[in-house]
Structure formats: structure tokens, C-alpha cells
Amino acid sequence: MGTQLVMYEEEFTKINAVCDRLTKDANAKVVFLVDKNGQLISSAGQTQNIDTTSLASLTAGNVAAMGGLAKLIGENEFPHQFHEGAKDSLYMTIVGSRVVLVVIFDNRTSLGLVRLRIKKASDELTKIFESLVKKADGPGIGSPFAEISDDDIDNLFSE
Amino acid sequence: MSFINYSSREINCKIVYYGPGLCGKTTNLQYIYNKTAADTKGKLISLSTETDRTLFFDFLPLSLGEIRGFKTRFHLYTVPGQVFYDASRKLILKGVDGVVFVADSQVERMEANIESLENLRINLAEQGYDLNKLPYVIQYNKRDLPNALSVAELRQSLNPRSIPDFEAVAPTGVGVFDTLKAVAKLVLTELKKGG
Ligand SMILES: Nc1nc2c(ncn2[C@@H]2O[C@H](COP(=O)(O)OP(=O)(O)OP(=O)(O)O)[C@@H](O)[C@H]2O)c(=O)[nH]1
Ligand SMILES: [Mg+2]
Numbered sequence: 206m207g208t209q210l211v212m213y214e215e216e217f218t219k220i221n222a223v224c225d226r227l228t229k230d231a232n233a234k235v236v237f238l239v240d241k242n243g244q245l246i247s248s249a250g251q252t253q254n255i256d257t258t259s260l261a262s263l264t265a266g267n268v269a270a271m272g273g274l275a276k277l278i279g280e281n282e283f284p285h286q287f288h289e290g291a292k293d294s295l296y297m298t299i300v301g302s303r304v305v306l307v308v309i310f311d312n313r314t315s316l317g318l319v320r321l322r323i324k325k326a327s328d329e330l331t332k333i334f335e336s337l338v339k340k341a342d343g344p345g346i347g348s349p350f351a352e353i354s355d356d357d358i359d360n361l362f363s364e
Numbered sequence: 365m366s367f368i369n370y371s372s373r374e375i376n377c378k379i380v381y382y383g384p385g386l387c388g389k390t391t392n393l394q395y396i397y398n399k400t401a402a403d404t405k406g407k408l409i410s411l412s413t414e415t416d417r418t419l420f421f422d423f424l425p426l427s428l429g430e431i432r433g434f435k436t437r438f439h440l441y442t443v444p445g446q447v448f449y450d451a452s453r454k455l456i457l458k459g460v461d462g463v464v465f466v467a468d469s470q471v472e473r474m475e476a477n478i479e480s481l482e483n484l485r486i487n488l489a490e491q492g493y494d495l496n497k498l499p500y501v502i503q504y505n506k507r508d509l510p511n512a513l514s515v516a517e518l519r520q521s522l523n524p525r526s527i528p529d530f531e532a533v534a535p536t537g538v539g540v541f542d543t544l545k546a547v548a549k550l551v552l553t554e555l556k557k558g559g
Binding site: 211213218243258 | 366367368369370371372375376378406407409411420421423425428429431432434436439451452454455456458459545548549552553555556
């Protein structure tokens with residue numbers, strides 16, 4: 206199984222910038238970046254009225270279920286999914302086999318434009334995640350938890 | 365597979381409640397949801413059938429507070445216990461950091477418990493995990509029922525390695541938080557080792 210996902214300041218800033226730009230360039234309402242295990246990595250746009258944690262978990266569940274279906278019919282995965290609603294639509298793309306880019310948009314833009322911008326953002330994100338994986342594999346800074354004591358853990362649970 | 369964000373100083377861990385159909389996994393999450401303060405929990409999401417059986421998963425995000433300046437978040441999931449949902453169970457196990465096995469104490473569910481535990485071991489192994497090496501606790505649920513086996517009998521069949529185990533009555537909360545704390549502690553201890 207893969208190692209844990211670790212995010213550093215430098216890459217985090219870059220990732221947030223890519224998501225921000227994608228929101229603007231695609232004229233989208235919201236952009237989310239979610240780890241395949243359901244952890245939210247980044248979000249941009251009008252996120253105020255959205256339960257981002259739930260969104261991340263359901264996105265991961267959906268991608269996992271579709272990935273299972275893909276394997277059943279001999280595909281590796283379905284890298285793109287598009288769901289059209291009455292007002293808002295949703296586009297999901299798997300990036301670098303590890304994370305999912307989710308774009309929510311309405312009729313102020315078009316599917317064509319959204320797809321085009323996603324392609325570019327997705328290439329950029331792939332590179333950032335590659336460098337992140339390299340960094341995490343390197344000597345690194347060690348776990349921030351190496352120093353914690355049993356008391357620290359116990360304190361979390363003192364109600 | 366936990367997610368450590370050095371930039372936002374957060375750490376996220378995934379805990380999965382596993383066990384046979386109707387053993388009380390969803391009830392555990394419902395109790396936790398009802399008894400935690402609004403600012404420490406997110407929404408409880410249940411993807412279930414019309415008869416309240418889990419179809420895909422339940423999901424509850426919890427924040428436990430800070431350790432050394434890092435916000436610790438736990439994402440609790442349940443699997444669907446019914447045998448034919450095996451494909452879904454495998455998906456939920458992806459990226460798991462800790463497991464709670466919820467056993468149904470009723471004598472007539474003993475076989476289902478053993479089968480489910482075996483299924484857990486197999487599904488974990490498929491993804492390269494070893495149950496013996498994972499943070500893992502057992503909960504003997506439904507202790508209130510007259511047809512419940514003794515804890516000694518349950519231990520003998522389900523807990524040969526003597527990992528931490530707890531008696532529970534999930535609808536009234538007996539043992540629910542003890543179970544959660546125990547597994548969360550094991551997960552954090554594992555992180556400390558740099559796992
Ligand atoms: N008497 C008693 N009933 C319980 C206990 N725990 C759960 N139940 C009941 O058992 C039934 C099934 O509980 P759930 O929590 O939905 O079971 P589950 O494990 O999520 O089942 P699946 O979703 O099918 O895998 C419900 O009616 C619960 O109220 C318990 O400790 N004692
Ligand atoms: Mg359930």
C-alpha cells in the first residue's frame with residue numbers, strides 16, 4: 206500500500222494557485238481537489254455554502270465505485286465523469302491516479318471550456334504531485350508525531 | 365493512510381467499523397454523532413437502503429483537538445455488513461489507518477462474526493495490509509440481549525491475540541466512546557512510530 210500523503214507548504218501554495226486559476230479560467234463556481242481516500246486537499250471559488258468534508262468523502266466513494274465498475278468491464282478506471290444537473294453540473298477528473306479534481310459549474314460557462322481548462326490544470330497538478338511524492342520519499346523532516354508523548358494523546362480525550 | 369498537511373497543520377486519519385450485518389456499526393456512529401459537540405463534528409452521511417441497511421457506507425468526520433499544533437481529524441466509516449456487498453467493503457477499506465471490528469454477541473450470530481472477521485482479513489490482505497499489524501480493536505456489541513454469549517466465549521473465537529476489546533450496547537452508548545478512544549489512540553501511536 207502507498208505511503209501516507211504528506212503536504213508541504215511549497216506544493217500546497219502551488220496547488221491552491223492552480224485551483225484558483227482554474228476556477229477563473231473555466232468560469233466555474235467551485236473547484237475541489239480531493240485525495241482518492243476522501244480527504245479534501247484544496248478548494249477554490251464559492252465554497253461557503255458547501256459542506257466540503259462531505260463532498261470530499263462522497264467524491265472518493267463515487268470514484269472508488271466507478272473504478273470498481275471499470276475493472277469489472279476490463280477498464281483500468283474511468284478518468285472523467287460528467288454529471289449534468291438542472292442548474293449546476295459537475296465534472297470529475299482523476300489526476301495522477303491519486304487525486305480527483307472536481308469542478309462545479311453552471312450555464313455561465315460551457316462543458317467545452319471547462320474540459321479544456323481542466324486538461325491544463327490537470328497536467329500542472331500531475332507535476333506538482335510527482336515532486337511531492339519524491340519529497341516524501343526523501344530523507345524528509347520526519348513525522349511531526351515522533352515527539353508526542355502518551356500524555357499528549359491522552360489529553361485529546363479528556364472531556 | 366493518514367494525510368499530513370504541514371501547511372495547514374492538519375492530520376487526517378481514517379477509521380473503519382467492520383462487522384457482520386446488523387451488528388450495530390451504524391448505531392455506533394449515530395451515538396457518537398448525537399453525543400459530540402456541534403463544533404467538533406461534521407455531517408453524518410449515511411448511504412443506506414429504504415430499510416436502513418448500509419448500502420455503501422456511513423461517514424462521520426470528527427475533530428479531536430490539537431497535538432503539538434496539529435489539528436487531528438478522524439474520518440469514521442462503516443462498511444455494509446451484508447455478505448453480498450463485498451465489493452463495496454473492499455473500497456471502503458482503502459487507505460484505512462485503524463479498524464474496529466464490531467461483533468454481535470448473540471449466539472446465533474457467532475458464525476456470521478467469524479465469517480466477517482475472516483472476510484476482513486482477506487480484504488485487507490488483498491490491499492497489502494496485515495490485520496495483525498494494523499491498529500485494531502474489537503467491540504462485543506448487544507451485551508443487553510439475553511441470548512448473548514459470555515465474553516470469555518467471544519474472546520476465544522474472535523480475539524486470540526488479546527488485542528484491546530470492549531463490551532458495548534451501542535444504542536445507549538455503553539462502550540461506544542471507549543472503543544473509539546482506544547482505536548484512535550492506537551492510530552496516533554502508530555503515527556508516532558512514523559508508520
Ligand atoms: N438490543 C440491541 N440492539 C442493537 C444494539 N446495537 C444495535 N442494535 C440494533 O440492531 C439493528 C441494526 O443496527 P445497525 O447499526 O443498523 O447495524 P449495522 O451493523 O450498521 O448493519 P448493516 O448496515 O447491515 O451492516 C438496529 O435496529 C439497532 O438498533 C445493541 O447493542 N443492543
Ligand atoms: Mg450499517
